Amino acid sequence: MAFQDLLDQVGGLGRFQILQIVCLCISSIIVFPHVLLENFTAAIPGHRCWVHILDNDTVSANGTGLLSQDTLLRISIPLDSNLRPENCRRFLHPQWQLLHLNGTFPNVSELDTEPCVNGWVYDQSSFSSTIVTEWDLVCEFQSLISVSKFLVMAGMLVGGIIYGHLSDRWLAESARWLIITNKPEEALNKLRKAAHRNGRKNVADTLTLEVLRSTTQEELEAAQNKPPVYDLFRTRNLRKRICVLSFMRFTTFLPYFGLNLHVQHLGKNVFLSQVLFGVVTLPSNYVALLALNHLGRRVSQMLFLFLLGISILITTFVPEEMQSLRVALATFGVGVSSAASTSSATHGNELIPTVVRAVAVGVIGIAANIGAAVAPLLMILTVYSSHLPWIIYGVSPILSALAVRLLPETRNQPLPDSIQDVENERKDWRKAKQEEISMKVTPF
Incomplete structure (x- = not known):
């Protein structure tokens, strides 16, 4: 697309983009430990x-x-x-x-x-006090622990909906989104700011509104008809992508939080397990980056999701006496679950057109948070079988891996800007398929 040319001029990956990533990482570091606290505040002592x-x-x-x-x-x-x-x-x-x-x-x-x-x-050797000892949440009352974890995750779901909408007033908008929403003046300021921070001052001086309008004429014409929210489900191809991505994000976050919220069920030493889970996250995301760039979006997700499901299912049936093996498998599962989440987010953002990306990401994010909230509730099923919740955690990413095949590959492909771009991809695919068939038939 034409916007890609402007992005290359101001710097596709420079200090400006790195600063945005750092700010996002800082906010994640502050928020995520509150979820992991449940492993300690709701620990069940002997x-x-x-x-x-x-x-x-x-x-x-x-x-x-x-x-x-x-x-x-x-x-x-x-x-x-x-x-x-x-x-x-x-x-x-x-x-x-x-x-x-x-x-x-x-x-x-x-x-x-x-x-x-x-x-x-x-037994107070590891924990002097938890909500379990405070309120006697054991035996017939143990299911209330799952309810307390559910309420925490449900609060994140509601908060994400409310404050995600409010944050649009304070966060810096994407220049691409500003162009698509017919705000070229604001987009120009963002591009100049990015060029200046990336050390390309000459580009910042020569980049004018006329240049922006002429370069992004196609995007500006598309912006004249701003699509409503229901357009996410109006066209066949986009509706399919939203539904598949929502299902995938739900079935990916279900085992991800199933592992992270129930560390005590995977190893007796909660502190050691939590440290290992944290240590494995950074290299797993780096592996995800390498896989996305070399194997593509679809293959990477399928690989990570299959490995996640298999590791959980194996851990489920490993005897509790084999603590080292259980912890090793659980740590591996957390690593590939983190890689799968990174791959899913990357692929999803590249499949949604810019004009509705913010709304679509919100809808898909709700599905993800529902999966995170349901994860602790599944532990109530232990009254029927101690293995049943873990079997569900293991089967869900395998189903998600199968759903990846319903989505197109996006590696080295331009981002779609409009809904029409998404629908044209379907037509282009059919045209290319027909040409391929005709080429096979012609020699005979």
């Missing part, structure tokens, strides 16, 4: 039922002071299938006969047990 003879200091001192804590624990708390003390039940009465079984374990289901009617005792 817990068991409060037991009268074990946790009441007066009783222990008077009647059972000669018995060890392990002995009192054995007669007070039943063992689960892994021979560990139950988290959510206790014996109705102390089972003194268990002290004389010489290491054998009876059928606990035959003994009378009850829920933790007097509360819980928590």
Whole structure:
């Protein structure tokens, strides 16, 4: 397009663009840690039922002071299938006969047990206090943790809609968008500012309104008919892109936040896992950049999404005793999920015409935030199966990878400026296909 010529003159990637990227990174650094705080503020420490003879200091001192804590624990708390003390039940009465079984374990289901009617005792070795210990969000109340995480993500969804609209008043607009929306004077000021910061002062002086109008005549003519919002879904090709991109962003953010919001389910050491997740993010984005430039948008996304789904599914069925392998697979999954998100955002921006890009990105962003909000709610399904949420997290990016095939490749292609550009791509593709078929038929 003609605007690309102007962009090359003022500097396609210089200090001006780098400054914009730095400002965006700073805002992301400030915001994203608030989401990750849920891994610590809502951590579930080890817990068991409060037991009268074990946790009441007066009783222990008077009647059972000669018995060890392990002995009192054995007669007070039943063992689960892994021979560990139950988290959510206790014996109705102390089972003194268990002290004389010489290491054998009876059928606990035959003994009378009850829920933790007097509360819980928590392991404070890692976390002195969390919302779980503060409000006893364990056992039958554990699903409320997922609800609290959902409310945080739902707040981000609502905030993104409200403040995303308000931010248009304060953020610097794109010069391309200003041209498309028939604001050539403001676009000229933006281009001069970019040229000046990129060290191209001569271009800034020679770039006039007349030059801008003559160079971008096609874009200005298209701007005379500003499309309404419903035009996102009026034309067939653009409607298809919006729907596919929304589905892809939903199914990409679902496992992305499923991994990042449930670190404790992937490894016992939350602090180590969180550090590894953060460290792997930077190189994964660099790998995404290399893949986008060398493999193309579609192949890169399909590769990252398939790897993400497979890594989650494998992690789901790795025994908890193999902690190192689980953490390694989870870290790999976080890395490819970050790369997949970067690839998806890049591809999506290149598929949407400039005239409606801001609105389209907002619609697709809502789908992404819905996926982020649904991710913690899926953990409620653990009451049916502990593997079920993770299976969904693993299958969703595979479905997203399959959906990538419905979108065209955009590497080394000009950005579409108008909706007509998107529809013409479909016609050009059909024309090229017909020419290809005719060339194959002609020799015979």
